[in-house]
Amino acid sequence: MSLPQPVPPSWKDLGKSSSDLLGKDYHFHGAALEVKTQTPSNVAFKVAGSRDSKTDHIHADIEAKWTNKAHGLTFTQAWTTSNVLRNQIEVENQVAKGLKLDLATTLSPEKGHKTAIINSVYKQSGFHTRASLDVFKGPTFTADTVLGRDGFLIGAEAAYNVTEGNITRYAAALGYNAPEYAVTVHGLNNLKTFTASYYHRVSRDVEAGAKAVYDSKSTHGGVALEVGTKAQLDSSAFVKAKINNSGVVALGYTQTLRPGVKASFGVALDTQKLNDPSPVGPSHKVGVSFVFDS
Template sequence: MQKMSVPSYAELGKDARDLFNKGYNFGFLKVDTTSRSSGDTNVEFRTSAAHTIASGKIFGNLDIKYKIPNYGMTLTEKWNTDNMLGTIIEVRDQFAKGLTVILDTCYAPHAVKHSGKIKMEWANRNAKLNADMSVDGGPLFNLSAVVNREGWLLGAHAVFDVARNKFLGTNLAFGRQGIDYTLHSYVNNSREFGGSLIHRAAHNVYLGAQLGWNLGEPNTRFGLAVFYRPSKDLELRAKVSNESQIALAATHYLSNQLKLTFSTQFGLSEPYSGGHKLGMGLEFSP
């Protein structure tokens, strides 16, 4: 479970969040596919379609990624059924070693609206710095840093409104990254406090816990989750929250490239209230 590289601030606690969120798709039917061009492995196609059971709406998106290794560049074109067009240009290790520069743009032709961000990331063995600034509106400037010292992680994040010359938020995080566990704690704007823990109890079993509390609120949010892989073609997931919401999911690998997921969520406090949710997902990745 121990990682060689330092995570970004947004990635702190990601293992625990994935344990609670990935593999569950209750409330909708979903199909994801990933494929590569047979003539050029540097071209990748990703499609996704989701049908929301409650509303009956269908949403889909298409991503086409082109890699240009000689120039350290990756170009991604995006489109979704809301007619949003996006382009991401990523350049890695060309301006300086460990530096990645990204231009992320989005355009809505029907509404004649556009947005964009310039992002930069620099990393070495012991630290990672991230910065991004919107090129429309305010603009807003995001800056974050994470430092690693023998497995101990310290992170800070701030949002600054350039137009108003004002900080909109400051966040701090502290954690420990071990061989078979990751501990993460955070404070957001001195009002929200929380933490998470994920532990690899066995080679095929992961246990996780997370909690959160807002200043001025009497109740604490918490949850427990477990992941179990009894065989190479079956994955089982379960989680429960302080609101007595239980979620279950089972993923069956039909082949090395194709997997099918069924999931459900229901409440223990009111089992007959009709709040049950079901979902199914199909994912193909070569």
């Protein structure tokens, strides 16, 4: 008798290990600050802001999240500096075990723009599926499913325009997850864009990964390739590095200064334009991020 299969990752999390390795903790687009606090009544507050070094624009938002674990209920409200109001209400494991329902809305009072998306997630042994209905856009119904067995993964996604009665987008993916490594291949944008990602935990302190992207409709042709690594220096600090086939090198350093306080620094250098008269632009970028979490 075979053992129960674990719940596979969702469609959006296929290849997540590689994506996180190559995408997170590289803070070279400017300055960012994030402050998180938690009240005894299970209300979490988060204030986040960033300044783009290229445009000098400042973006920020304040978010409050209330959670009732006993009833599987989460309510989130946020207000951004663009005067956009975001609301989300989630209910999990109440209608059925493994089922999560949520309603996410946004409202821009000045522009009169609004969105409403109804989402559902259902996961069981070897099975993970999601569905969403964009009420005001289309309306558009989107669904994806991932099946997993013995580490092998297969997934598919499709979007259907209810008004026009046609499929507007579809994609597929194959992958394999093991404790030390993961491989994922995606066919996106109606199977016109293909990506392959690889992740390997070399040791307890070292990780490596790569991602290749091929767009059959690209006017430039060829494959975009990016490789990177992460090294854990000690329990409170790590360094990351990556390079792509365009010659851009990125470095990131993250240090936990004390419990709840984290600082990250990043730099990106275009090795084909090292003679740029400006040491940090426009070809080169630097940035910093601070996170305070109580």
